[in-house]
Amino acid sequence: MVRQKGIISRRYRDLIAERAVLIPAILVSVILIAMVIVFLDKASPIFITQPITTLLFSSSWHPLSGQFGFFPFISGTVWVTLLAMGITIPISILSAVYLAEYAHRRVRGVAQPLIDLLAGIPSVVFGLFGILLIVPLIKEQIAPLAGVNSSGYCVLAGGLVLAIMVFPIVISISYEVIRAVPTEMREAALALGATRWETVKFVVLRKALTGIIAAIILGFSRAFGETMAVLMVVGNVPIVPQSVFDPAYPIPALIANNYGEMMSIPAYDSALMFAALILFVIVVAFNILARIVLVRVYRKGV
Amino acid sequence: MRRIEEAVFKALMVISLFIVLGSLLAVILVVVIRGAPALTLSMVTQVPQGGFYLGKEGGILNAIIGSLYVATGATLIAIVIALPFAWYLNQYAGKSRFADIFRAILDIATGVPSLLYGAFAFSIMLAIGAKTSLLWGILTIALFITPLLARSFDEVIQTVPFKLKEASFALGATRLETVLYVVSRQALPGILTGILLAFGRGIGDAASILFTAGYTDSIPTSLGDPVATLPLAIFFQLGSPIPAVQARAYASGIILLAIVLILSVVSRVLTKRYMKYVIK
Numbered sequence: 001m002v003r004q005k006g007i008i009s010r011r012y013r014d015l016i017a018e019r020a021v022l023i024p025a026i027l028v029s030v031i032l033i034a035m036v037i038v039f040l041d042k043a044s045p046i047f048i049t050q051p052i053t054t055l056l057f058s059s060s061w062h063p064l065s066g067q068f069g070f071f072p073f074i075s076g077t078v079w080v081t082l083l084a085m086g087i088t089i090p091i092s093i094l095s096a097v098y099l100a101e102y103a104h105r106r107v108r109g110v111a112q113p114l115i116d117l118l119a120g121i122p123s124v125v126f127g128l129f130g131i132l133l134i135v136p137l138i139k140e141q142i143a144p145l146a147g148v149n150s151s152g153y154c155v156l157a158g159g160l161v162l163a164i165m166v167f168p169i170v171i172s173i174s175y176e177v178i179r180a181v182p183t184e185m186r187e188a189a190l191a192l193g194a195t196r197w198e199t200v201k202f203v204v205l206r207k208a209l210t211g212i213i214a215a216i217i218l219g220f221s222r223a224f225g226e227t228m229a230v231l232m233v234v235g236n237v238p239i240v241p242q243s244v245f246d247p248a249y250p251i252p253a254l255i256a257n258n259y260g261e262m263m264s265i266p267a268y269d270s271a272l273m274f275a276a277l278i279l280f281v282i283v284v285a286f287n288i289l290a291r292i293v294l295v296r297v298y299r300k301g302v
Numbered sequence: 303m304r305r306i307e308e309a310v311f312k313a314l315m316v317i318s319l320f321i322v323l324g325s326l327l328a329v330i331l332v333v334v335i336r337g338a339p340a341l342t343l344s345m346v347t348q349v350p351q352g353g354f355y356l357g358k359e360g361g362i363l364n365a366i367i368g369s370l371y372v373a374t375g376a377t378l379i380a381i382v383i384a385l386p387f388a389w390y391l392n393q394y395a396g397k398s399r400f401a402d403i404f405r406a407i408l409d410i411a412t413g414v415p416s417l418l419y420g421a422f423a424f425s426i427m428l429a430i431g432a433k434t435s436l437l438w439g440i441l442t443i444a445l446f447i448t449p450l451l452a453r454s455f456d457e458v459i460q461t462v463p464f465k466l467k468e469a470s471f472a473l474g475a476t477r478l479e480t481v482l483y484v485v486s487r488q489a490l491p492g493i494l495t496g497i498l499l500a501f502g503r504g505i506g507d508a509a510s511i512l513f514t515a516g517y518t519d520s521i522p523t524s525l526g527d528p529v530a531t532l533p534l535a536i537f538f539q540l541g542s543p544i545p546a547v548q549a550r551a552y553a554s555g556i557i558l559l560a561i562v563l564i565l566s567v568v569s570r571v572l573t574k575r576y577m578k579y580v581i582k
Binding site for chain 1: 304305308314315316317319321322325326329333336383384386391393400404406407409410413414417418445449476477479499502506507508512513536562563565566
């Protein structure tokens with residue numbers, strides 16, 4: 001049925017496809033490189049007017065008089081992210097261990113789709129949830145309990161909302177890594193008379209540790225870049241927060257609130273692109289780090 | 303002693319899982335309970351009428367349709383780029399170093415916050431003098447979901463058994479024919495799930511199109527028109543000092559949540575249905 005001519009054209013088509021499928025791979029790479037170039041190029045004027053140490057460590061943010069100290073934004077990002085990770089890490093790892101080692105198959109069958117669902121909820125909805133529940137809760141219950149006055153729009157609100165958003169990432173990667181620990185190792189530990197928990201603690205977790213660290217790093221980088229949900233509950237005041245009840249102004253919120261509106265002041269535009277560059281570099285560095293760790297983990301076969 | 307420690311940690315684990323699942327429940331419940339009073343039929347059937355932003359008549363049909371347009375367009379573009387990307391990684395690159403490098407790039411691109419894709423697209427728009435529009439909204443979301451999609455395609459295609467490919471080659475099929483008619487068909491359930499998830503991400507993201515899609519009260523009639531989207535509709539209505547408008551933001555939250563939930567259910571059903579074409 002297949003004519004000779006047909007075979008040639010089939011081979012030809014395969015060879016064309018071999019070249020064609022390279023295009024998307026190159027395209028995605030080029031876009032990534034173009035992003036660095038665009039951010040660097042647009043941020044460069046700010047490097048000329050101000051030394052990088054002033055940009056990073058000065059707290060005076062007065063765009064109209066040309067003062068761009070990013071320290072309030074950097075510390076705001078660090079506060080919110082660290083708080084969120086402090087909440088997320090123990091809860092996520094404990095949940096992952098439970099799902100991987102203890103939970104009944106049916107519990108797992110229910111919990112996993114729900115955790116996937118949590119990962120799919122849009123960040124604006126998390127922000128909405130924060131405004132409706134967490135912000136009033138902090139203002140009326142938690143802050144008075146701690147003896148301080150707070151509007152509720154603060155570091156704590158941002159950290160709590162962010163913690164919930166990062167749960168699925170840390171849980172699902174930790175879970176995968178824990179499941180990848182060979183059953184034989186568990187059996188060996190159990191055969192030596194270890195209890196289930198001892199097996200988990202001394203064998204499984206030790207073996208899975210590097211992978212779990214990678215999960216945490218990826219969670220960190222997600223938390224770093226999250227924009228809308230945090231922006232909606234964190235207050236957006238450019239100060240260096242002194243407590244979790246103070247408002248903060250993380251870097252992504254700064255960019256989202258101001259980019260596109262301050263075009264009349266070129267230095268401001270450039271400062272915002274500098275902020276984008278900081279964000280980009282940190283997130284990419286974290287991702288590369290996590291990837292190196294994960295590749296090692298899987299190459300060793302865990 | 304050993305037993306006590308185990309019991310304590312097991313209790314902590316169960317509590318942790320309850321906190322995680324409880325927060326999902328809390329997010330859904332809070333938004334539904336607070337949004338339900340303002341959720342009327344006109345919310346989903348009308349565009350904003352005069353005085354809508356003062357609490358008067360109208361709905362957010364403009365944003366619902368706008369979001370569907372943006373997410374559909376972006377998903378189509380993303381499929382066209384991501385599918386060949388995954389084919390390349392699995393069929394043509396083989397075990398070469400290039401596959402590793404491109405996978406690493408994909409991982410990095412997946413980790414870049416959507417806000418930065420938005421800022422990047424907007425910089426380009428400024429450079430070429432483009433205005434905010436449906437087209438740029440679609441392009442921005444496509445930038446952001448293409449890596450996600452390529453990564454999920456790659457993951458499912460990797461799970462296709464090598465024996466299946468061998469069988470196809472043994473029958474004289476070329477690599478292209480194998481990847482098109484054997485590998486992709488085998489991976490179809492996973493591919494569909496990936497597409498729906500990417501669509502969901504596209505519909506829910508606000509940070510990326512904040513700068514590029516604009517906002518309008520009417521339904522766009524061409525790619526050059528600005529377009530309203532659901533997440534931004536929620537965000538803008540929340541910013542209003544008028545309680546009636548804020549209540550509508552909550553109701554809009556329900557609509558967005560409903561779309562995401564439906565997508566999640568549909569993807570599960572589709573996966574099950576198409577599983578029957580998969581050779582195990």
